[in-house]
Amino acid sequence: MDNLTRRRLATRAVHSGLRPSQGDFVSTVVPIYQSSTFSYRRLQDLDGVFAGTRSGYVYARYGNPTVAALEGAIALLEEGEAALAFASGMAAIHAALLAIGARAGSAIVAAQDIYGATYTLLAELLSSQGVQVRFVDINDLDAVSLACSELRPVALIAESISNPLLKIADVPALAEIAHRCNATLLVDNTFATPTLIQPLTLGADMVIHSVTKYLGGHGDVLGGAVVASSERVEALQKVLKLTGGNLGPQDAWLVLRGIRTLPLRMRQHCENALQLARWLETQDQIERVIYPGLPSHPQHALANRLFGDRGYGGMLSFELTGAGQEDVFRFFETLQLCIPATSLGDTCSLMLYPAHSSHRSLTPEARAHIGISEGLVRMSVGIEAISDLQEDLSQSLKAYRNA
């Protein structure tokens, strides 16, 4: 290490703080390695990392120790061999599909009520590049099977709990169908999180997360991740190195911090959502409540089989009786505690209007086809006191009709 005190000011300004001594202590939390490049005392080692003959870090687009710590944590949660972090959930989905082989002449079969941006990525961007995409009702296993045998897709993609209709994917059955046709099964586990289900242990090949949601958990970060076998993650890393949708170290550190309370938070999200869903079902102003924990949910038995006693998630949807866009807007404006905002998985309760946000890019016909009506509201139930949430919804359900 150079003795900087003998250097000129311009040199000191540039070199001070670089390569600090680690001393004889160990930090208990992984540091934020806010560095875009990494150096080695012996150039041979740097060369070895570039060549892949030894592990290490050379450049942040190829890897970063803080981000690697997050990747290790997510792989551990999902019981996967390896994981790769991305700048957003959408960057993760796009890279995963590219790595699997989505290109002109290939095909993809997808759940029809998948997250709006994923739907549009498939229906417009990838379709325009020559990928044949077919959307199917993921709970109609015969239709999924038929689509897979007709198209021989490279990928079958579904959400373990779908957005915003909260359909449950029968992961073991989908894995069997996908593998019969040599397709890779991708499961977006953002809504359920590994506290409810670990799709890789049930036959899925790749798990995707928008870590923006429950894994981060505090509404202050954007990120994504893919978990899979080491071999698949290696192929994915080649895509990431070229496309560069990397997660930054500060964001990775925030998600790592969020993960530490994930099981605790999820327990409360699930408990609040179940109580609220049961209460909403008794309200006159509500046409129907969609929540996997309710016996009225079409896949309630499947949810019990897949999730055991771990809960049904923190997301619920409901339809305001006879409501159109103006009614929903008034309902949102009369809320005093729940926040009308997009995204989910935050500690506070968020209310979203799918027709105008997550599924805005779909035509009204496409929305109607998959069951997203003009009166549908999606709620990400937070971890507030349940009595306060109930009180807020109760006053808003009364107030919006009189506003």
Ligand code: PLP
């Ligand atoms: N998957 C699901 C189920 C989502 O709800 C979202 C975003 O809402 C995404 C993927 C995309 O994640 P991001 O917004 O982090 O790109």
